[in-house]
Amino acid sequence: MANPRIPRLESARRQFLEQGVVPASVLAEPILRSWRRCADIGHDMSGSSRMQLPTQGELRELRQRNEDLRRFGRPIMALLAQEVRQSSGLVLLTDAAGSVLDAAGNDAFADCAAKVSLMPGALWSESAAGTNAIGTALVEHRPIEVRGHEHYFESNRILTCAAVPISDPRGRTLGLLDLSGPAAQGSGHALALVTWAVDQIERRLFDQDYAHCLRLAVHDEPGLLGSAHEGLLAFDGGRLVAANRHALRLLALDASALGVLCYEDLFVQAPAQAAARGTLRRLHGALLHVRLVQSASAAAPSPVSVPGEAERAAVLDLARESLPVPRREARPSTSARLSRPGEPAPWFDAGALADLARAVRLLDAGVAILLQGETGTGKEVFARQMHARSARADGPFVAINCAALPESLIESELFGYEEGAFTGARRQGSKGLLRQAQGGVLFLDEIGDMPLPAQARLLRVLQNREVTPLGGARCVPVDFLLICATHRPLGPAEQNVLRADLYFRIAEYTMCLPALRDRADRARIVQALWSSGALPAHDGPDLPQEVLQALTAYDWPGNFRQLVATLRTLRVLAETEGQTRLDMLPADMAAQARAPADLKVLTDAAVREALAACGGSMSGAARRLGVHRSTLYRWAKPARAK
Numbered sequence: 001m002a003n004p005r006i007p008r009l010e011s012a013r014r015q016f017l018e019q020g021v022v023p024a025s026v027l028a029e030p031i032l033r034s035w036r037r038c039a040d041i042g043h044d045m046s047g048s049s050r051m052q053l054p055t056q057g058e059l060r061e062l063r064q065r066n067e068d069l070r071r072f073g074r075p076i077m078a079l080l081a082q083e084v085r086q087s088s089g090l091v092l093l094t095d096a097a098g099s100v101l102d103a104a105g106n107d108a109f110a111d112c113a114a115k116v117s118l119m120p121g122a123l124w125s126e127s128a129a130g131t132n133a134i135g136t137a138l139v140e141h142r143p144i145e146v147r148g149h150e151h152y153f154e155s156n157r158i159l160t161c162a163a164v165p166i167s168d169p170r171g172r173t174l175g176l177l178d179l180s181g182p183a184a185q186g187s188g189h190a191l192a193l194v195t196w197a198v199d200q201i202e203r204r205l206f207d208q209d210y211a212h213c214l215r216l217a218v219h220d221e222p223g224l225l226g227s228a229h230e231g232l233l234a235f236d237g238g239r240l241v242a243a244n245r246h247a248l249r250l251l252a253l254d255a256s257a258l259g260v261l262c263y264e265d266l267f268v269q270a271p272a273q274a275a276a277r278g279t280l281r282r283l284h285g286a287l288l289h290v291r292l293v294q295s296a297s298a299a300a301p302s303p304v305s306v307p308g309e310a311e312r313a314a315v316l317d318l319a320r321e322s323l324p325v326p327r328r329e330a331r332p333s334t335s336a337r338l339s340r341p342g343e344p345a346p347w348f349d350a351g352a353l354a355d356l357a358r359a360v361r362l363l364d365a366g367v368a369i370l371l372q373g374e375t376g377t378g379k380e381v382f383a384r385q386m387h388a389r390s391a392r393a394d395g396p397f398v399a400i401n402c403a404a405l406p407e408s409l410i411e412s413e414l415f416g417y418e419e420g421a422f423t424g425a426r427r428q429g430s431k432g433l434l435r436q437a438q439g440g441v442l443f444l445d446e447i448g449d450m451p452l453p454a455q456a457r458l459l460r461v462l463q464n465r466e467v468t469p470l471g472g473a474r475c476v477p478v479d480f481l482l483i484c485a486t487h488r489p490l491g492p493a494e495q496n497v498l499r500a501d502l503y504f505r506i507a508e509y510t511m512c513l514p515a516l517r518d519r520a521d522r523a524r525i526v527q528a529l530w531s532s533g534a535l536p537a538h539d540g541p542d543l544p545q546e547v548l549q550a551l552t553a554y555d556w557p558g559n560f561r562q563l564v565a566t567l568r569t570l571r572v573l574a575e576t577e578g579q580t581r582l583d584m585l586p587a588d589m590a591a592q593a594r595a596p597a598d599l600k601v602l603t604d605a606a607v608r609e610a611l612a613a614c615g616g617s618m619s620g621a622a623r624r625l626g627v628h629r630s631t632l633y634r635w636a637k638p639a640r641a642k
Helices: 005-019 029-040 056-065 067-087 107-114 133-140 154-158 190-209 245-250 271-276 350-364 379-389 410-415 432-436 452-464 500-506 522-530 545-553 559-577 587-594 596-601 604-613 618-625 629-641
Strands: 090-095 100-105 144-147 159-167 173-182 214-219 231-236 239-243 287-292 313-318 369-372 397-401 441-445 481-486 509-512
Touching: 029 133, 056 067, 056 100, 067 090, 067 100, 067 173, 067 190, 090 107, 100 107, 107 173, 133 144, 133 159, 133 173, 154 159, 159 190, 173 190, 190 231, 214 245, 231 245, 239 245, 350 369, 350 379, 350 481, 350 509, 369 379, 379 397, 379 441, 379 481, 397 432, 410 432, 410 452, 452 500, 522 545, 522 559, 545 559, 545 587, 604 618, 618 629
Parallel strands: 369 481, 369 509, 397 441, 441 481
Antiparallel strands: 090 100, 090 173, 144 159, 159 173, 214 231, 214 313, 231 239, 287 313
16 A cells, blocks of 8 residues: 555655745654755755765774674664564664664665665765764754655665664763664654664663662652663762663753762652761662652742652662662762851752753853842852862862952952062962962852953953963963853943953853742742751741741842841741741831732732823832832733733
8 A cells, every 4th residue: 555645745845845845744843854954055855875885994993983882782783683684674773973883684675775875884974864864863862763755865765764862871972773674664663662772772881881879760650660761860979970861851851960960959858868868878779759859841940949849759769789889979969068058058940950060061161151140149159059060179169259349459359469569568469369269160249340450351361361460570370160140231232341352251151040039939949948957946837828928929129148038037036936927027028918909909000000100110100109110010011911
């Protein structure tokens, strides 16, 4: 029976050639993206790939470079080839570039595939062979099936192929496994078979590379622990150093989290596990129920986030094999060193964890990070977390508030000075704050408040990586990673704030930390901070619902800093009286909580009337209504919409 898709695909190919578009629903999005990439590089759809096969010596060298992958892949390829030999299937193993290393399966089809150079040594990257399962799966970083006429080059329409990339436990693509057959035969369960086979290869790689680590298996369903679908995690010194793709999917992470996040970042500790916090080996062999940290889609990223009420349950199985004691601590990893004394330990939702992991990767690569956010949003907390998880964790973290340094002293404080450089200079001179950050991380807070002359000198330091102390003629090399922060907009469009050349030097990557009033999970944040051991009498009374509602409804212009200070005050008062009451709140919060008309009954008409009376001025209207300007912005959106 003829395949009903073929006429539709032939029509789609003609339309793509003539108009560059394809009718909706004819092609899967990954295939259509591949067609567009091929067209962009000038491939002729009606033509064929022209591959130059390597010599035997070049093929031998290619295989030698990938011997580890071949060693783990051969037994699985043999099993898969046994399954598909009768159905004219051919199993192929490639390297990370798409060069075929080995092939096994039906000999008759292997001869047919050789006519289009689907054989050892051939390069089947997308740029060389057009849209095909091998090349497109490597570009898309995902399993791909390409059937018959979906291939870009007409000559490859004889094939139907299913391919799955092979990743190591650190998320790097090592190669790919492909199952190809005649297009007329159809694909059946080819993609499921190849996915199963790749799972087996990746599991063997994981077991070999991380036998010395504490390994965890995780899945939503207890019955699937031990199957090919379980998520695998490896912790060295409490830090996540490896994970397979199933674990990354379950935890809503990507490979940038590896080497950065800790166990406590990923799982909410159940009460029975609290005694074993930081000593997971005590739980060896146990089957536990844990809750994942709040999912990435629940709220905007923030440096302070909490476990939510509705996290889905995960099942955690601590490595079933008998494992040796870990060989080493990759980095100091206790949560105590991730926050300063008296500060609540920060919480991160999955989105913030992903942002943090990405920022650490960039910082370790020498990329300068700029943190933007209102006062109190936790920019320094975030910067300290970056330092604590970075390759420079054992080096100093030098924090400088540029707004707090007197303008007359800022250059001497930052760059240091030699003896006798100016009247009042110390006899032995000073090496300055920049040199104190040697081997670590320099954090420049409120960088926009740095005077222009100091900006010019800082730019030279960042360009040349050396400091010249005031009054000195000798340049001193410096080596530090740079994080800057600002509460206000910077950049070339902002006049007289920051030099454009300095801005582009310090803002190689920018992250924005949201204000507390913009967080959808404020109630959970308040509850979690209330239970934090950093607050006085942390075993005190719970927050009554009316107090929690008042704290959640408040706009918090001072953000997390103001919230923590308010909760500390409540703790002290509650410890004395044995309860927490609404009248213990600061006057403005208590008044707002007692005036429901201000919060709930204020109509859209009242907002519009206030704006009209003040000529559209948001500040004037907010004063007229007796509310914070940010509250009026929020109320004004529905009012204006009407």
